[in-house]
Amino acid sequence: MLLALPHGLSFSQQEILVFLTINVLLVASYRLLTLTGEWSLGHVVIMGVGAYASALYSKHFGVPVPVSMALGAGTAALIAMFLSYPLFRMKGFYFLIGSFAAGEIIRLLWKRFRDPFGGPKGLKRIEPMPDFDLGIWQFDFFEPVCYYYFALAVVAFCLWLMWRIERSHVGLTFHAVHWQDKLAEAAGVNVRAYRTLAFVIASGFAGLSGALLAHYIGTINPNSFDVEMMVFVLTWAIVGGTTTFYGPILGCIVLTILNEIVLREMGFEQARPLIYGLVLIASILFLPKGLESVVQRLVRPRAEKMEERP
C-alpha cells in the first residue's frame, strides 16, 4: 500500500509525502530518546547537524551522497556525545532547558559563521542524490516519487533497527532507567551511560533524517531547524503518545494530514497555526494519553474477548 500510495496524489502532495516520511524517522528517533525519561528541546538542531554535515561533506570533499548521509548521521551522533557530558549533569526540567540552550548555541554558530555554514542564508545547491539505472527502473531523484521510495526504504530500515534496539536488552534497560532509575542503579546499571547511549543513538537517526531532508530540498538554513520545528516534533510525540512505538508516528501522520492536506486545501492558510494550537490544547486536555490510547481501546477489547474463550 505504501508503495502504491504516491501514484494517486498530486505533485505537491507527493512532496509532502516525502517530508512526512522523513519526519516519521525524526519523531521515532525522538521517542527513542524519551524512553529514558528525558525530553530534549534540541533534537531538531541535532537533525540540522546531520543535514549540515552531510551537505558539507558532499560539497567540499566530493563524498558520494549516500556515503555523506551516513557520515552526517555519524557526525550528529558524535556531536550528541560531546553535548551529553554537560547535558546529562541535569535531569528533568533542567535538561529540557539545557538542551534548548545547547541547540540554540549551535544554531547561532551556523548563523554567525558564513564560512563554512553560509551564515543566515544557509547552504544552497546541495548535491542531489545521483541518478541511477537499474535496468528496467531508472531513478531520477528530482522526482518526488523516486525520492519517496528511496526515503521509504531508508526509513523503514531505520524503524526496524529502532524496534530491534527497543526490544533488546539495551532497550529494556532504557525503560528501567526511566521508571526505576534508583533501582536500576542499585542493580548495577550505569544509568548515565545508558542515558547517553539513548541520546547518541537517537541523535544519529535524527541526523540521518536531516541528511535525507538536505539532499532532497537542496537548501538549508539555520531557520529550517528552529524552535518552531521542535514544537512540531514535540506536538507529534505528545498528541500521538509515547508509551508505544507507533504512538509518535501516528501523531506525526495524523497531524501532518490535518495540517497540510485538510487545512491547506480548505483555504485556512492564515488560521493554520491557530487550529494547530487549539488541537494541541484539546489533545492535552481531553486525550492526555495520546492517540495511541484510542487505538489501544479499539484493539484491546477484542484481544480480551479472545482470551476469555475457553
Place this chain on the structure above:
Amino acid sequence: MMVELLAQTGLNAIYAASYISLIAVGLVLIFGVMGVINFAHGELYMAGAYAVVALYADLGFPFLVAIAAGLVFVGMLGLAMERALFRPLRDNPLGGLVASIGFLMVLQALAVMGFGVRMEHVPPVTQEVIVFSDKVRLAVPRLYVILAALVLLSALWLFLKKTRFGWALRASAQDPEAAALQGISITQTARIAMFIGAGLAGIAGALTAPLVSVNPHMGHSVIVTAFIVIIVGGVGSLEGAVVASVAYAFVHTFVTTFWDGVIADIVGLSLMLVVLIVRPTGLFGTADRA
C-alpha cells in the same frame, strides 16, 4: 571618548534590565505558585504591545489609557489560561507546558490575522531626550520604562511581603499542600499569581511598544532571554530573577556594543549552560521543584 561610550552602554543596559526583569519576574511568579513553565509568556508580552498598537496608535487614546488597558487585557488573558489550561492540568507539569505552547500558537496566529505580519509603527510618546553630554543621552520614553519597572517591582515586593494575600501567595509557592491545609485557597492564589505575572508581561510589552519593532513574532527572543534569566537567577526566586536580569542586560548590551548581537546571544546562552552545569539551582535558588 571611552568613558562616554561606557556610560551610554550602561544606560542602555539599565533600560534593557528594566523590561527584562518585569517579564522574568512574572514568569518566576507563575512558576513558583503553579509549578508550570509558561512558554506563552513572550506572547503575553506581544499582546501587551498590540494593545498599545490598537488603542494608542490606531484609535488615538492617550498612552496611559492604552497601557492600563494592556495591563488589564493581558492579565485577563492570564486568568483565562489559568482557568482553561493550568487548572485542569495541575497534576501534569509537562502537560501545562505543552498547553502553553498551544496557547502561544493561538495568540501568534490571532495577532497575524488581526494585524498582519508586518512590523507596526507606534508613534513615540515624546521626542524629548535627556542629554548628559554630547554622546550620552537617554530618551525620555526609555526613562519611563525604567521608572515603571522600579515602581511596579517595589509595589510587588511590598505586596508579597506585607499583605495577607502576598503571604498566602508565598506560602503556596513554598508548599502547596501545607498551604491548603492552613485554609489558603490554591485556586485563588493561582489566579492572583497568574493575573500579576501575565499583567507584568503585558505592561512590559505596552511600555516598550513605541521603542521596539512590534510584530507577531516578537515574543520569541523575549522568552529565550527570560529563560536565561530565570535559570541564572534560580528558578522560583524573584530576587534572583531581578539580579540576573540586571547582570544579563549588562553582559548582553556590552557584548553587543563591542562585538555583535549574535555573539552576545551565544555568550548569554553559554552563561546559562555554565550555571546549569555548575549550580543547577541557580545563583539564588533553593528548592528543587523540577
